[in-house]
Amino acid sequence: MPITVECLHLTKRFGPTLALDDASLAVEQGRLTALLGPSGCGKTTLLRLIAGFDQPDDGQILLNGRPVAGTGVAVPPEQRRVGMVFQEYALFQHLNVADNIAFGLQANRRQKHTRVQEMLDLVGLSGYAARMPHELSGGQQQRVALARALAPQPDVLLLDEPFSNLDTALRAQVRSEVRAILRRMGTTCLFVTHDQEEALSLADEVAVMLEGRILQVAPPQTLYHSPVNRAVAAFVGESNFLSGQAQGDVVDSVLGTLPLQNRLTGPADILIRPEALQLSPASNGGIHARVTWREFYGHDQRLGIELDNGLFLTARLGPGETFDVGQYVAVSVARPVIAYPADRQD
Numbered sequence: 130m131p132i133t134v135e136c137l138h139l140t141k142r143f144g145p146t147l148a149l150d151d152a153s154l155a156v157e158q159g160r161l162t163a164l165l166g167p168s169g170c171g172k173t174t175l176l177r178l179i180a181g182f183d184q185p186d187d188g189q190i191l192l193n194g195r196p197v198a199g200t201g202v203a204v205p206p207e208q209r210r211v212g213m214v215f216q217e218y219a220l221f222q223h224l225n226v227a228d229n230i231a232f233g234l235q236a237n238r239r240q241k242h243t244r245v246q247e248m249l250d251l252v253g254l255s256g257y258a259a260r261m262p263h264e265l266s267g268g269q270q271q272r273v274a275l276a277r278a279l280a281p282q283p284d285v286l287l288l289d290e291p292f293s294n295l296d297t298a299l300r301a302q303v304r305s306e307v308r309a310i311l312r313r314m315g316t317t318c319l320f321v322t323h324d325q326e327e328a329l330s331l332a333d334e335v336a337v338m339l340e341g342r343i344l345q346v347a348p349p350q351t352l353y354h355s356p357v358n359r360a361v362a363a364f365v366g367e368s369n370f371l372s373g374q375a376q377g378d379v380v381d382s383v384l385g386t387l388p389l390q391n392r393l394t395g396p397a398d399i400l401i402r403p404e405a406l407q408l409s410p411a412s413n414g415g416i417h418a419r420v421t422w423r424e425f426y427g428h429d430q431r432l433g434i435e436l437d438n439g440l441f442l443t444a445r446l447g448p449g450e451t452f453d454v455g456q457y458v459a460v461s462v463a464r465p466v467i468a469y470p471a472d473r474q475d
Contacts, residue, residue: 133192135155135156135194136153136189140188147341149175150342156317162318162332163327164336166364167323170338172338173289175321175338176289179192181203182206184198211283212279216291217294220270222263226257226259226261227259231245248279252306253272266299268299271295272307279310279316283316290322291320292304292307292322325364329349329352334346335347345358345361355390359398359469362400362469366402369401370401373397374396375395375397377389380468384401384461387399391467396470401442406461408432408458416461417460418457418458420452423453429445
């Protein structure tokens, strides 16, 4: 698959602050890639460099193989064929929906009208051309901002925390709508988010960014089940970590000898996802723990358990299993685990 966006060893400083530290990323044509990380990790900085709003101190950016930023190269934003949807949507409040969408189009009046109608149909707002932004819901404003960014047919679309201003119920709906729209258009998209659920459910690939560095780029399932290091494992999804001693294909721990996904020898930190823990009545024997808390969500439930040695773990179970707070249970692990060298955090 051709590469639409390629960032090579980007470094960016703002005074004494190192915002990007040797960050590299490739986004394939037609793919939705999420840039996932906590606030202040450099996500928006990377987006701004790709858009051309800022320039890197070191490294190179290529769009469809053409250098647009780097040593001796600084192609202005308007010549990069990049569309951007900002966190606040940035709609022009004095323009109606149709004029907002048409704002960046370089065409005659008839061509603009045709393109605006195409975009309104695409985002499901065909009857809203004359509405003003303040007359729209948050989800509708999001779709107008998306239509405006897509109208000039950019080679890549950048979205900066695109759903953060929507309430929880609306966020999931708009997320699905936006994904469907981008799929129909075949648009290459890079979107920034700190929301793990959003990244894992929406993207084809997720790039995890911590402290200005991109640590892993992988499909959501691979990222969750096979994080490249402990830092990624701790950040993506809920994690239990145990100490252990790895011996090749197995690791000895307080939960017994467990099979390993990865080969390792020596002191280890063992990653166990909450859903990998199995609980059964204590009468079944095995390793015992006491249930310390329980949260029921309908579709599943989370339980806190305390092992005999005082270690606290979190388990995630289906809705039909019932264990009461204070009850003793037997604990086992349902699948192979991942272990990382205990003397390293990366």
